Structures are given as C-alpha cells and as structure tokens.
Amino acid sequence: MTGVRIAVFSDTHGDVDHMERAVRRERPDLVLHLGDLCRDFEELQARMPRQTMQNVCGNCDGFSLTPDQRVLQVEGRRLLMTHGHRYHVKASYNSAVFAAREAQAELLLFGHTHIPFCEELEGLWVLNPGSCQGRRGTYGIIELSSGGVTCCIKPAEEPETT
Secondary structure (H helix, E strand, O other): OOEEEEEEEOOOOOOHHHHHHHHHHHOOOEEEEOOOOHHHHHHHHHHOOOOOEEEOOOOOOOOOOOOOEEEEEEOOEEEEEEOOHHHOOOOOOHHHHHHHHHOOOOEEEOOOOOOOEEEEEOOEEEEEOOOOOOOOOEEEEEEEEOOEEEEEEEEOOOOOOO
C-alpha cells in the first residue's frame, strides 16, 4: 500500500532545530508549516533544499507575500492549511471547520493555539500540531493512503532511552 507521509509544523518561533531533527527522523514526502514564523520555514528550506515543502503565514509574520491559507490536493485528498488566527481558533474551531467544509477539504490543518489536537469530526480530520518549539514541542504526522487517513501528534524531542 503506497501513500504519502506528511510532517506538519506550526508556531516554531525561531526553533528550526527541532523541526529539522523531526524531518530527518520522520523522512516525510511533504513538510507543511502553518505559520509563525515564515523565516523558520525559509531556514528549513535552506537546510534541506531537496525536501518538498509548503507554508502559510501566521499572525506573527507581519507583512508577507505568503498567503495565510492554501488548499492543497495531496494523494487525491483536499487539505485546507491555515494558521488559524483569521478563524479565531483560540475561541472555537467552528469557523475553521466551516471553512474546511466549504473548501470540500478532508483535512483541516491549523496552528495558532500552541495546543496539539488531532481528531476526526464527522468525516473531517482536524489537526493542530501544537508548537514545535522548546523542550515540550510537538508536531503532527499524517499518512495518506488508499486505505484512508491516519493522523497523530508526536513530541519534537525524542524520548531518552536508557
């Protein structure tokens, strides 16, 4: 069963090292960055120029030519990626879920809250990878295949082995 493995990051706020280590560990087909900060995404691109990547800007990115929302078609599935601030996700996910349904997306990806969340809501996968910043940072992994969608949250730092 072939498929696509996607690593999803958000709210890195200058912590490119955690992102880079996670990408090397996970070896995804695609890396998505959901904003805050675009310069972190650009730094990761410079460090890993062969890695396929896409991003949106966030509320801390100031003026940017990078859009704050994208609809991607990956492995026959539509993904809505946004930072989330325009949908006020700190108050409720409802507006973002509505936007994803309007876009006919099967996956909604957003950040902004720094709180990881991964759940299927009536046929729509909703993923907030949390913040990939610092010791307690997190990121998301999505697997798309003919068998369906799987989604999970992972710690940015590898657990210590004894």
